[in-house]
Amino acid sequence: MGRTVEQEQSLSVRDNRTGKTYTIPITDNSVSATAFKAISAPRVKNEREENETDKGLRVQDKGFLNTAVIRSEITYIDGEAGAYLLIYGSLPSAAQFDVFQKEVMHHSVVHADAAPFFRSFRYDAHPMAIVTSALAYLGSYYSEANPSLQGQTLFTKGDENSLAIMDKQIYRLIGKATTLAAMAYRVRQGRDFVTPPTGLSYTGSFLYQMDHLGEDDYRPNPVLEKALDTLFLLHADHELNASATTVLQTGSSLVDPYSAIAAGCASLYGPLHGGANEAVIRMLISIGKPENVPAFIEAVKKREKVLSGFGHRVYKTSDPRSFIVRKTADEVFKITGKDELLETAMALHEAAMKDEYFIKRKLAPNVDFCGLIYRAMGFPLDFFPVLFAVPRVVGWLAHWRQMMLQDGGVKIWRPRQLYVGASKRDYVPVGERVAVEGLRKTPTAVEHSGISKRKALASFKGKAEAKL
Known part of the structure; x- marks a missing residue:
């Protein structure tokens, strides 16, 4: 039978x-x-x-190695090919694109109160810390976008009014992402903030806000503008990576989208995720010249050094984005000159691709080598993760929107544990x-100095007596 x-x-x-x-x-x-x-x-x-x-x-699955948490129509990665992102499920008509582009650029301006907020950070604050904080801060301006204030079904109803409110927040977040990033950059430079210009592209406006110092008819270099646009497209989405998952985990509580996107930005900050391209450059700087590559490779094999920019959780051959990155790098280097670390990077690439140790472990080059382009364009190392976060806002919003509108509504994510x-x-x-x-069983005593040390030695009314 x-x-x-x-x-x-x-x-x-x-x-x-x-x-x-x-x-x-x-x-x-x-x-x-x-x-x-x-x-x-x-x-x-x-x-x-x-x-x-x-x-x-x-079911035990440490690190979500084989757990599907949502049904998605956004991005598919097969480990051998590439990825794509469509917020609304299809490519726009000319009229639809016109509406979307105009709304995003229209919503790029931030409230004047944002200036003192950014100025409240120390001059040496990490720009990712500033941008993460700014994204959360942004939500405080828009009470109409907070389900805690407007009702739990604000974004989940899927009717005309709900979709209109959702779209407005999408415009705001994508439009203001470049503005917040540029303001974080200008804080570090000690410069006044620049109002987003009109008539420029998304990446052209971004470069303008970072670099304009009052010159008449200022326009960023078109090659750099195009290169940044290409890298933004490559970084816009990559399925359920750590930051996208963080956005969904946070968003599942029906918090406002600004808080959810801020949480994703915080996740991206880590060196195993968005901080990786910064780590690549620091690694190359530590290697120095191409002739030092063999010794570095041996140190990696002995686990004395960490290899950044190779290997990927999903891709088991070369990350397909890396080929586009290399082409973009060639175009940028034509006008900026080659980065002095390029030869070291290529020597490292060649050595690793021929070494059986890396071949067995499928540690092929991944997209994090785009840091060489950012470096050639004059961006400081600690700004690299911000250049990753800005385009990724689009992907995060796409996943957030999809979850809000999924059949059956939104269930709060609550994984189990094995106690x-x-x-x-x-x-x-x-x-x-x-x-x-035991080392992990007892709190570590902090060795105090300066005012804390002197205070401990002083006497004053109400000072607590030491207790055993």
């Missing part, structure tokens, strides 16, 4: 603990994690209560407790 279609598109799981067999449907080559909750068993002798064995099986800590413990009075020793 032949099998039915339902039987073919399912998973048969036999629980050897109980002898029961369960049939779990396979949809789009995936199984529902909650289906495994039906697979329960009695606890065995001396088994931990915290395992919750009688409440069903849990492996201590079971129930009796309370012990502080005087009877025995200290638990």
Whole structure:
């Protein structure tokens, strides 16, 4: 007797603990994690209560290595090809593009109160810290965009009014992303802020706001403008990476989009994500000349050094974006001159691609080598993550919008854990407790100096007596 279609598109799981067999449907080559909750068993002798064995099986996936958390129509990465982003699901008509472009550029201007906010940061504050804070700050101006104030269904209804409010926030965030980034840049330069110009492209306006010092009819170099536009397109989205997932995790509480995007920016700040292209340049600087590459390669193999700019969680061959980056780099170098680290980068690339150690581990070059372009264009190292964050705002918003409008509404993301800590413990009075020793088991004492040290030695009314 032949099998039915339902039987073919399912998973048969036999629980050897109980002898029961369960049939779990396979949809789009995936199984529902909650289906495994039906697979329960009695606890065995001396088994931990915290395992919750009688409440069903849990699926463990540290780092989301093989867990799909949402159905998406935005970006597909197969590890061998590229990626694309369409906020509204299709390419726009001429009229649709005109509306979108005009609205984004119209909403690029920020409130005058933003100036003292930016000036409140120290001159040496990291620009990513400034931009992350500014994105969250931005939400305080738009109460109409806050579901906490306007109702939980503000963005999830999907009716004409709801979509109009959603689109307005999208225009604002994309339009103001370059303005906030440019203001963070100007803080570091000690310069006045520049009002977004009219008549320039998105990246042209960005360069203008960073560099204009009052010259008449100032226009950024078209090659640099085009290069930045290309890199922005490449960085706009990359499926459910760490920052996009952070936006969705945060957005699942139905917080306003400004807070969700700020959370994504904070995630992007990390050296394993958006900070990687900055790490590449720092690595190349540490290597120095091409003749130092062999020694560096050997140090990486011994795990004495960290290799940045190679390997990717998804791509198992060369990141396809890296080929476009290389072409863009050639165009930029024609007018800026080659970066002095280019030869070192190419020597490192060639050595790694021929070395069996890297071939086995599929550590091919990835897109983070675009830092060489940013460096040639004169951007400081710590501004590289900002140049990643600005275009990625578009991708984050696309995923956020899709989640708000998904069938069945939005459910707050609440992953499970496997609790492996201590079971129930009796309370012990502080005087009877025995200290638990160990590097990770005890707080580290801070060695104070300066005013803190002198205060500790001083006497004054109300000073707490030392207690053992």
